[in-house]
Amino acid sequence: MTLDAHLVVHRGDFRLDLELTIAAGETVALLGPNGAGKTTALRALAGLIPLTSGHVTLEDRDLTEVPPERRRVGVVFQDYLLFPHLSARDNVAFGPRRHGADRRGAHEIADRWLARVGLTDFARRKPRHLSGGQAQRVALARALAVDPVLLLLDEPLAALDARTRLETRAELHRHLSAHPGATLLVTHDPLDALVLADRLVIVEDGRVVQEGDAATITAQPRTDYVAQLVGLNLYRGRGDGHVVHLEGGFALTATDVVHGAAFVAFPPAAVALHPARPDGSPRNTWPAVLTDIQRHGDNLRVRLDGPIVVAADITPAAAAHLDLAPGRELWAAVKASETRAYPVSS
Numbered sequence: 001m002t003l004d005a006h007l008v009v010h011r012g013d014f015r016l017d018l019e020l021t022i023a024a025g026e027t028v029a030l031l032g033p034n035g036a037g038k039t040t041a042l043r044a045l046a047g048l049i050p051l052t053s054g055h056v057t058l059e060d061r062d063l064t065e066v067p068p069e070r071r072r073v074g075v076v077f078q079d080y081l082l083f084p085h086l087s088a089r090d091n092v093a094f095g096p097r098r099h100g101a102d103r104r105g106a107h108e109i110a111d112r113w114l115a116r117v118g119l120t121d122f123a124r125r126k127p128r129h130l131s132g133g134q135a136q137r138v139a140l141a142r143a144l145a146v147d148p149v150l151l152l153l154d155e156p157l158a159a160l161d162a163r164t165r166l167e168t169r170a171e172l173h174r175h176l177s178a179h180p181g182a183t184l185l186v187t188h189d190p191l192d193a194l195v196l197a198d199r200l201v202i203v204e205d206g207r208v209v210q211e212g213d214a215a216t217i218t219a220q221p222r223t224d225y226v227a228q229l230v231g232l233n234l235y236r237g238r239g240d241g242h243v244v245h246l247e248g249g250f251a252l253t254a255t256d257v258v259h260g261a262a263f264v265a266f267p268p269a270a271v272a273l274h275p276a277r278p279d280g281s282p283r284n285t286w287p288a289v290l291t292d293i294q295r296h297g298d299n300l301r302v303r304l305d306g307p308i309v310v311a312a313d314i315t316p317a318a319a320a321h322l323d324l325a326p327g328r329e330l331w332a333a334v335k336a337s338e339t340r341a342y343p344v345s346s
């Protein structure tokens, strides 16, 4: 493994305890809600905050006591942190200079990287004369110019407007695919993670709650945060064949068979709403009260209270037919064939 780390950091009441490995050429996305500890983990890997305990090993070398400037780590910070008084070229040349290149050599490296990110014509500009997308590319070039064994990206697209973000994401994907070292991408945005990363590590409250490839995580979320991220309703209970019994006595039927501690999940689009109890009821039918309506793409997403709290997606036409308003009493139904059940222990 290129990176093998166990990061234990205590900051006030917050405790980070995270084991992380990344192979050469692999991009791992660290995903999690606000305050989960993503930036703390990234800064600990960069050597910018000390470990309370644990280790950081990069290519079999223990870096725990190595200062940031002597680690072969490139960092792109959320707000890029370019030196305002230096040109784009000198910003990129800064790293190679610090790693021992002479002025000319460092400028050659900088020019090569600026060409790779398509900014040759902007080499002399100061950061304040660059657009957000251009500044992002200079920051990436600066991080890559030291041939980092580990590249760290902290929300690298967060500061960009939607359109620039789309273009820059595609471009970043190209650079990450070509990067021979390990990459850690810290992000809130599931799309960034899905497009850019080979593997996702999801942290909540300083701990890993789930990790794996996007397909597995999307199919089988294990926490409410992950379920929301991938847009599924998720419940926990005990499986007894096709039926999963939830706390509080409600039960959901799935086509999967599961025994013992289990999750049940279904997408909001699988929920059908009826003004009265449907005839010939499918197995999973329950009375519900509407609590909230939001626009969701071309449809409406409604929230319902009842024996389980669910999100349901319905078309505007169906909404008009149902005369939806908060407080409205309805019946909800989900087919067993659209309900997935899987064991809690993977």
Ligand SMILES: Nc1ncnc2c1ncn2[C@@H]1O[C@H](COP(=O)(O)OP(=O)(O)OP(=O)(O)O)[C@@H](O)[C@H]1O
Pocket (backbone or CB within 6 Å): 011, 012, 014, 032, 033, 034, 035, 036, 037, 038, 039, 040, 041, 188
């Ligand atoms: N300098 C600090 N001193 C004490 N606690 C801190 C400090 N900086 C951050 N924390 C705490 O550490 C925890 C993790 O913060 P961190 O910034 O790593 O989370 P994050 O996952 O990156 O969040 P976000 O997505 O909001 O950036 C938070 O509870 C935060 O309050």
